[in-house]
Amino acid sequence: MKGQLLLTGFLLLLLKVQGQDTSRIKLLMMEGIRFHDQGQYADAVKKYDSVLGIDPDHVIAQYEKSYSLMASKNYKQAIELSQVIIKSKRADSSIMGNAYSTWGAALDEQGDHQKALKVYEEGIREVPGNNMLNYNKAITYLRMNQIDAGISELEASLSKNPVHLSSHFMLGRTMLLKNNKIAALMPYMTYLLLDNRSKRAEDALGEVRRLVEGNAKKTDSNTYHIEISRGALKKRGHKRPADDDFQSISLLFELGGAADASKTEGLLPADRFAGRLASVIELLAGQTGHSGFYGSVYLPFFRGLHEQKLVESFAHHIFSPSGNVMNEVWIQDHREQMEQLRVWTQAYRWPGAGF
Template identity: 60%
Template sequence: MKQCLLLVGMLGSGIWLHAQDSVRVKTLITEGISLHDQRQYAAAIRKYDTVLRIDPVNLVAQYEKSYSLMASKNYKEAMVLSRAIAENKNAEPGMTGNAYSTWGSALDESGDHQQALKIYDEGIKKVPGYYMLNYNKAVTYFRMNEMEKGIAELKLSLLKNPRHPASHFMLGRIMHYRKNKVAAMMPLLTYLLYDNKSKRAEEALTLLRSIVEGNIRTLDSGKYAVDIAPEVLAGAGKKKATADDDFGSMELLLELGAAAASANAAVKEMLPADRFAYLLKQAFNSLTEQEGHDGFYGSFYLPFFTGMHKKGLTESFAHLVFLPSGNVMNEVWIQDHRGQMEALRTWAQAYQWPVAETVKR
């Protein structure tokens, strides 16, 4: 995945360049990045090649070219260039991590998963704190159907960068697929805190609503029935001591809470976003009472949501994560409650996520 590369120090390896060439190089790289963002990869590569004719050792141009090569599926050339950057002693740690990430991804896309894992490990050894290497390693493991290893790498990615949206999204999606609803709900909610405007955010909200709003259906009699998975009923109150992602008893409460809400005339009359906020509050009430979850979900996610709930920020949070729905009345609510939204933003920005040493994986 591409990281935001600042153009500060762009001419680090070519400081001797004439001032006019320096300005031209900056302009060409900026134009190349713009073309890449427009998916005009071949045109972007031509810009970078022009830079490299002026300054053959320009690391920024090399990196940007490698990324455009990767995006245009020219994996072989992307590997060669990324390897050169990764082995360049003048590259800063962030660029080195980027290079290993692109190198491994090119191998992975080419079908050489085992070699990709080796490159990621080499990169992690050289740049231990670079989270994207763990994220990409997780992607490779999932392609190899090594689910537990992939999940472990996602957790490492989040411990290195708790504000990485894609890691939250992928973890939530996998837990949802596994029908671990509460373990899916927490990373999906966190993902929507950091990204609530993309197409992926729309998918995340759809998955989240299926959890929070439950599987409610109306009977011919006008009464409501809730579909509860047999494994949830069987596991309720029988939490496995070693299964930190097992929130069976709370899942039962979620389903019953959604059913009760659907039978409540006042709740039925609520606007969609308000109803979602109401149900999320009910879910957070249950979360704050959860005990015995001292593994990753319990020590990484639970403190965040219980802390938010105790601060009275759940309603604002619910409306924020509901943004991908495109619901106009939800947007009106946000505009009318700017003070509450600012309080949420301030609290979330200041929140200190747990560090690796305090979290069991």
């Protein structure tokens, strides 16, 4: 009987200690994350080390520590810890994929691009659904000036996670570098659908406005002329166009700028932008023959916006980063339209894993 009481007391004490450890670990993790978010990476690492002192195999603390090490440019230690995480039996697929991403990114930051690519490829084989491995692989390719390979990886990232903000943003930027304006416009606009509040959203809107509004100029004779990009005037061969080839509408898009400029001259900036954007999306809605990434991801979405008559509210939504007061007034005055946009876009089923 006495032995049973001692055993019961020991078990209760053990449970109490375990409960205290769990609470302590939770608090330390929160403090570590807060330090990391404040850029105090050394302090964050100390907090994670305290967690590992309690539970040496705490895989989330290991990952967060590797992330802080990476941010503080302690690449060697970040790599070593990432390799430990990958071998851990407690690492699920998400943690394992993140560990491969940190390992590859650390190599990339050290200038070892080829080895980074090999790490990403190994990670993709082990965790095929992790889009961040494709995204980071794209960044490495772009740093190597292998633009087409980078674009392919960005598209692969979005095929796995169609709402990944950075992939949309980088695809827009990369297509713009290639002077493929229409192919740049769609990912930039999709980015702004998903994020219209951040500093990066301001940058994205700036590019969209330049693409949508930028080429029409009024002359001294009170007429408009338009600057046509060389890409819009390229001769088309007999080969089937690439999925991201929108030369068929580029000329119409750029010529339409002069006509739209004369129609919208007296409008407020947000209304002028909405009018021009409506013309662009109408052209996109009529596009056929794109059987690859753009044809399966972007064009159906913009076609849907056009068919549901949601383009105007979409235009005002993505114009929000401008901080334009009259745009905010329009949004407040058209709450029903904005709610229709919100409901439709939230219900929209993007193609890809899990969508």
